[in-house]
Each structure stands twice: as structure tokens, then as C-alpha cells.
Amino acid sequence: MEHLDDTRPRLTGSWPAGAGTVVHDRGWLPGVHSAVRCAGALFGLLLGIDWAAGTLTWWRGVLWVLLALLLLIVLFPVRVSAGPGWLATRRLLRTRRIRTDLLTAVRPVDGVNRRLVLRDALGGRVEIDPEVLIGNPDLWYRLDEGARRSEAAGTLLCGRDALHRLARRLDRESAMGVFRASGME
Template sequence: MEHLDHVHPRLTGSPPSGPGTVVYDRGWSRDVRNAVRCAGALLGLLLVIDRVAGSLDWWRGALWLLLALLLLLVLFPVRVSAGPGWLASRRLLRTRRVRTDLLIAVRPVDGVSRRLVLRDGFGGRVELDPEVLVANPDLWHRLDEDARRSEAAGTLRCGRSALHRLAHRLDRETALGVFRASGME
């Protein structure tokens, strides 16, 4: 039995027309490198401290390696990608996909970290950090274009105001970036 998170965008419904290019989070590889650096630095620091103390043996080295791997798993970033009519969030073991042209709900979640939860008509659910959309205008353009299509079709029942607030924020960030680039801060 297939899990609801594994809804493929082209298996049900007709895909939207438009360019078929897939866009990705541009900062993902940098975030992966930073996660590996942090885990490597922790491992190196623990091994050096244990070696200087004279208590390093293979059990303790394996324990420090396990601790560094756990830190890497915690810090490993989510890879967000989008194509015509879909958006996917990929973790180490699971990919979640949502049909953005058939959205039924968009809900911001406030807490320790801000999240944006997208739900489609087929039960797909993706949770992502809105900062990924702010940092990647191509991803935002894909989502916004398909969310407008969902809104026009009447399937988007909840979250129109959240999308409009996010669009306003992105427009403001873009304008500030243009002003900074032109020296008109």
C-alpha cells in the first residue's frame, strides 16, 4: 500500500501546461557543506580532547563518531524542489510531494521555527521553511503561479491571506535588494 506522502504529481489529474523545468533550492549544497563541517569539527574536537587526556580507545572513538553522525542527521537540510504543478520536500529517508495546482490549504505555523504547511486535494502534505522561498525566487514563482491557479479554480479553501502576506514580504525583500544593488538604501 502506497503512503499518501508519495503522491506523484503526474499520476492523477492532468498536469498544468507551461515550461517543464524543475527548480531547486540554491542554498541546499551550501547548507549540506555546513552540516558536514559542523559534524566534522565536533568529531575532530572530541578526538583531540580525548587523545590529549590519554583516554582515547576504539570504543570512545566509535562513540564520538556516532555522536558526530547524529549531529549530521539533525543538521542535514531539507531539499526543496518544484516543477509545473508540484512542490517536493526531500529529507534523508522520505520525499513529500504536493500538487500546487490543486492546493486546498496553506497554513503558516508559528513556533520555535516558522513553517508553511501546504495540503493538496489528494492528501499530499509538505511542510517547509518560508525562508527557502524568500531565498529562492524561482521556487516562489512556481508556488505562487500554481497557488493562483488553485485560487482561481476554487480549490484553495484556506490560506489565501497567508499566501498574500508571503507574496507581500517577498516583494518587499526584492525591492530592498534592488535598492541595495543600486546604492539607494
């Protein structure tokens, strides 16, 4: 039930359209090449061992192809892209997209591989690796720009500290990169 004095921002479902450029993860294509090489090497190794042992049959060959394809699917990297007011991740079969200017929660997940889980007010959810943001300052700029807007609008309810820690880490990494490039390490 809505009250007359309700001060929450009105949420719309339209995606921001603008003349801003879309930026992509620069490390995605080398990741794809690495996944293909690993799957191809596994396939060649299994096929070679089976052939050398004299046990290669057509159905074992199909099994090795399926195993190599499974490895390719597991190793295939996520493609991250961002534009003004949105961030998207694309896997092999699914694309997830959030509005960065309507962020409600940012939660770091620690474990074997670190993840940053972002949620928006429209119900969107995206998981990204923080290393992708560190390696792509343009992606970080788009995310930070939208997060600042959502923080100013009051929609970012959880995770401000996580974003500020990530921003400090990115600044530290950028400074170290400049020092390394200038020989002042």
C-alpha cells in the same frame, strides 16, 4: 454520495507533465557543506579531547562517530524543488510531494523556526521554511503559479491570507534587494 448538481472540481491523481523546467533551492548545497563541517568539527574536537586526556579507546571512538553522524542528520538541510504544478521536499530518507494546482490549505506555523505547511487535495503534505522561498524567487514563482490556479478552481479553502502576506513580504524583500544593489538604500 454524489449528487448530480455537485460542482466540486474532479480530482485526478496524475502528476502534471510539461515542458517546464524544474527549479531547486540554491542554498541547499552550502547548507550541506555547513552541516558536514559542523559534524566534522564536533568529531575532531571530541576525538582530540579524548586523545589528549588519554582515555581514547575504540568504543569511545565509535561513540564519537555516532554522535557526529547524529549531528549531521539533525543539521542536514531539506532540499526543495518545484516544477509546473508540483512542489517537493527531500530529506535524507523521504521525499514529500504536493500538487500546487490542487492546494487545499496553507498554514503558517510560528515557533522556534517558522514553517509553511502546504496540503493538497490528494492528501499530500509538505513543510517548508519561508526563507527558502524568499531566497529563491523561482521556487516562489512555481508555488504562486499553482496556488493561483487552485484559488481560481476553488480548491484552496484555507490560507489565502497567509499566501498573500508571504507574497507582500517577498515583494518587499525583492525591492529592498534592488535598492541595496543600486546604492539607494
